[in-house]
Amino acid sequence: MEASNILVGVVGKTNVGKSTFFSAATELSVAIENRPFTTIEPNIGVGYVRKKCVHVKLGLPRCDASNSVCLDGDRMIPVKMMDVAGLVPGAHKGRGLGNKFLDDLRKADVLLLVVDASGSTDPDGNPVKPGAYDPADEVEQMLREIDEWMFSIISKDWDRFAKYVDTGGVLDVAGAIAERMSGLSVRKKHVVEALEKAGLSDKPLSRWSVDELRTFTRVLRETAKPIVIVANKVDIPEAEDGIKSLRRRFPNYPVIPTSAAAELALRRAAKAGLVKYKPGDPSFEVVDESRLSPRERAVLDLIRNRVLERWGSTGVQQAINKAVLEVLDMIAVYPVEDPNKFTDKQGRVLPDVLLVPRGTTARELAYKIHTDLGRTFLYAINALTKQRVGENYVLKDDDVIKIVAAASRG
Ligand SMILES: Nc1nc2c(ncn2[C@@H]2O[C@H](COP(=O)(O)OP(=O)(O)OP(=O)(O)O)[C@@H](O)[C@H]2O)c(=O)[nH]1
Numbered sequence: 001m002e003a004s005n006i007l008v009g010v011v012g013k014t015n016v017g018k019s020t021f022f023s024a025a026t027e028l029s030v031a032i033e034n035r036p037f038t039t040i041e042p043n044i045g046v047g048y049v050r051k052k053c054v055h056v057k058l059g060l061p062r063c064d065a066s067n068s069v070c071l072d073g074d075r076m077i078p079v080k081m082m083d084v085a086g087l088v089p090g091a092h093k094g095r096g097l098g099n100k101f102l103d104d105l106r107k108a109d110v111l112l113l114v115v116d117a118s119g120s121t122d123p124d125g126n127p128v129k130p131g132a133y134d135p136a137d138e139v140e141q142m143l144r145e146i147d148e149w150m151f152s153i154i155s156k157d158w159d160r161f162a163k164y165v166d167t168g169g170v171l172d173v174a175g176a177i178a179e180r181m182s183g184l185s186v187r188k189k190h191v192v193e194a195l196e197k198a199g200l201s202d203k204p205l206s207r208w209s210v211d212e213l214r215t216f217t218r219v220l221r222e223t224a225k226p227i228v229i230v231a232n233k234v235d236i237p238e239a240e241d242g243i244k245s246l247r248r249r250f251p252n253y254p255v256i257p258t259s260a261a262a263e264l265a266l267r268r269a270a271k272a273g274l275v276k277y278k279p280g281d282p283s284f285e286v287v288d289e290s291r292l293s294p295r296e297r298a299v300l301d302l303i304r305n306r307v308l309e310r311w312g313s314t315g316v317q318q319a320i321n322k323a324v325l326e327v328l329d330m331i332a333v334y335p336v337e338d339p340n341k342f343t344d345k346q347g348r349v350l351p352d353v354l355l356v357p358r359g360t361t362a363r364e365l366a367y368k369i370h371t372d373l374g375r376t377f378l379y380a381i382n383a384l385t386k387q388r389v390g391e392n393y394v395l396k397d398d399d400v401i402k403i404v405a406a407a408s409r410g
């Protein structure tokens, strides 16, 4: 069973650490270099949301995680991730690599906007001395580029579409807009919300000014492509001021202090058996001091002092969790066959976990597992309480659920 269809997109200015972040999160090796435009083709991989495994809550000694991984009581739930080429201001006018590559992110549900919090790259991504630039300006420039990209998609053929909706007797205007933008993973609820926020719910589309269409685009971006600001390079002391500036100028965006390079180094050290470290941990443990080279020791000391003790973590896991669990508001649900033993047909304990939007009902879950299961749904059993629940039961985070369907009887 696939754990989720969520796609997390990694975007931002060139040379700020997007691929480093992606590599740390997915453990794939990709090209990383200190120069602009290292990445050209998108990198696609699997990262993980980290969440306490429900087997711990249930007091079970262990589980048999199958579509996910259980690391000593922490469920690592896969989500798709994509790292794309870097932007520069004016990309929508063709500067740098342009903005066409953002099309690869059309299906993204949430964007991680990686910025250089240390201010050590100029607007074109060239290395400069730390503190030379304000990362809040970088965020502003990047949001503008993302908006220009969306505007170019939305405004294409807009007049014809607007006339068709206004004169063609289309009753469901939001639905028509959503359908037109389904390629951008825009859903009707996003459109309804954006129309309301932009104050355009009742205005015929053909009477919108260009400015109104731009406002609508920006608001739609905020709802359909929500953004978490990954304030990277916090291992560099100048990032201290950068974080303050970001939080001051963008109070409505989550800002996660991050050191992607530190996370990458820790994961590699853990893989090599040099340290004990789980992604997202506030600290690590050296396995055997005598096995560390002086250089390795220096790097680990730096990570401990400048990143973990100062910021609490490397931020990579926190950014993914923030994006999926808080911004997208996903909850974890564990489907089982036997609600008493919490096992599947093969007797595996809590093998699968699914990420579903909060508000998902038992029947909707059944549909996600299998269309037949949804169609022939009879009732569900909440394995935590052993109670029978109906099709409209709204799932809660960490629910363990057995679905009983006509097709599965006998
Ligand atoms: N100090 C520091 N450097 C970092 C960090 N993350 C990445 N870097 C460095 O930043 C440079 C660029 O990293 P990449 O991951 O290639 O950046 P990118 O954003 O993917 O760049 P493009 O693909 O060229 O747009 C490399 O030298 C990295 O080692 C970090 O957390 N701290």
Ligand SMILES: [Mg+2]
Residues within 6 Å of the ligand: 018, 019, 020, 031, 038, 039, 084, 085, 086
């Ligand atoms: Mg890159």
